[in-house]
Amino acid sequence: MKNELTSRSSSEALRMLTAPLSPEQFFRDHYEKRYFHSQRVKPEICDLLSIDRIDEIIADSELPAKAINMAKSGRGIPHSEFTFANGAVDRGAVLDGFRDGATIILPQLHFADGKLYDFCLSLQRVFGARTQTNIYMTPPGEHGFGIHYDDHDVFVLQVAGAKDWEIYGDRETLPYRGEGFRSGHDDPGELKDRFVLETGQCLYVPRGTAHRALTHGDRPSLHITVGILVQTWADFMLEAVAEASLRIPEMRSSLPRDLYFDEGNRADHAATFKRLAQAIADTASFDATLSAFSGNFVRSQGGRVRGGLNALCEPIGADDRFTVREHILYSFEESGDDGGEGRQIVLPGASLPLSDALATQLQERIAAGSVAKSDFTVEDSEELDDVIGSLVAYGLLRRA
Structure with a gap:
């Protein structure tokens, strides 16, 4: 993050x-x-x-x-x-x-x-x-x-x-x-x-x-x-189990109908439990779980948009400079939830899709602390306009 x-x-x-x-x-x-x-x-x-x-x-x-x-x-x-x-x-x-x-x-x-x-x-x-x-x-x-x-x-x-x-x-x-x-x-x-x-x-x-x-x-x-x-390791591990279960088909099966009532099959059910627990251990991804946790943490922070309305009352010019607002979390992530490619910037309350060309330049400019449209070299000017406007609206950028 x-x-x-x-x-x-x-x-x-x-x-x-x-x-x-x-x-x-x-x-x-x-x-x-x-x-x-x-x-x-x-x-x-x-x-x-x-x-x-x-x-x-x-x-x-x-x-x-x-x-x-x-x-x-x-x-x-x-x-x-x-x-x-x-x-x-x-x-x-x-x-x-x-x-x-x-x-x-x-x-x-x-x-x-x-x-x-x-x-x-x-x-x-x-x-x-x-x-x-x-x-x-x-x-x-x-x-x-x-x-x-x-x-x-x-x-x-x-x-x-x-x-x-x-x-x-x-x-x-x-x-x-x-x-x-x-x-x-x-x-x-x-x-x-x-x-x-x-x-x-x-x-x-x-x-x-x-x-x-x-x-x-x-x-x-x-x-x-x-x-x-705080969130605990128990919270993290529960998310890891849920994430791993998406790739373990047997986890989607219903519990055995006799699980609560037939002591005779207890050993078989215990063996299934151990096998699935091992499958989770083998399949769980620390990186995928961390990505989900960090993204949810950023989204839930709550926006700070003081000054945003004033900034958006006038068109944003090519040389209008914006600074990165203090204390606002954000992260750049891969956006492959639907199987597609591309990147996104995750903000309090929003996730904005980005082309690879814009994502690379935007990450550099935000790390530097200030942004103006004239800083970028991109083919899609409409995407740039929309992203800069959204970053102002969601509070990451404020007029310098």
Whole structure:
């Protein structure tokens, strides 16, 4: 996978979260292993969001019911308590609930806030995973959730106020996605550490590490939780099995009718299972599976198209220069899904077919960081016009 995100921009975003640790120290000693409380105060954290911005969102933004949640003392508050009968958010009820001690939660706010979205995009390259933000605004002396662990790794960025944090035990194994903490069933382990997360500080908590946070002092707390939504080797191997099965005809046969009921044929069925497992091992392609995963990762990133409409309001001239937008992933791939030949560029939300001549030149120009139609020597000018326009529309290129 090739993308325009420079090592400097991605490492800067990570260093903001992990300093004084270097990225190498963080990945070696903490990632997916143990929590890390960075006590260094980083003003950049407070630049990402503010209480005034939350006030503006609640007061003036479009708020579908799923755009806001509330919780108090470890329990979620039903949407019916802060929405109207038609499902619209009752903004006054949200603020009144906050006054009464409830935490305001804005899930996936990065989709509605450009600064948070750019920050998430800058982290996706270094983690090789999608990232998201959830925002928590908690009144003094309150907490939204009880002791629990998450099924994904998180960075907690304390934007305003402070939180009293408690860190408990770890699971023996990392949880799968969806394998969340079950209150009253799962053991959080013994209390291991207690500390205050101050304004401008950051905390990393691996998935499976139980924790709880309560607002510290007499000021409300505002923090950003950045979730790292990794894919696992189990996900990769399942895709490899599916990909290999396309070339193993016997995998398409139905299960034996007596599989569940006839113990007498158990040995024969077990032998079939082992034979097919070996066939998968012999047939599975790492390269094909990697191509599918990387392409899906790029497509699912989500576009960043600010400025694109203005750029497309006028015809794009031969010497109009465009730069490659920061933090947008892309990849050049062979496009042989239908048995044909050719190449394509994969973008968030789209795959654009390319002739070989254009693909080679486009890959070079994008790697160089800027593009103008006059840079290319191609016979099909209509293809060039269409591709450059589409790259602007889908956000890879922005007017210089």
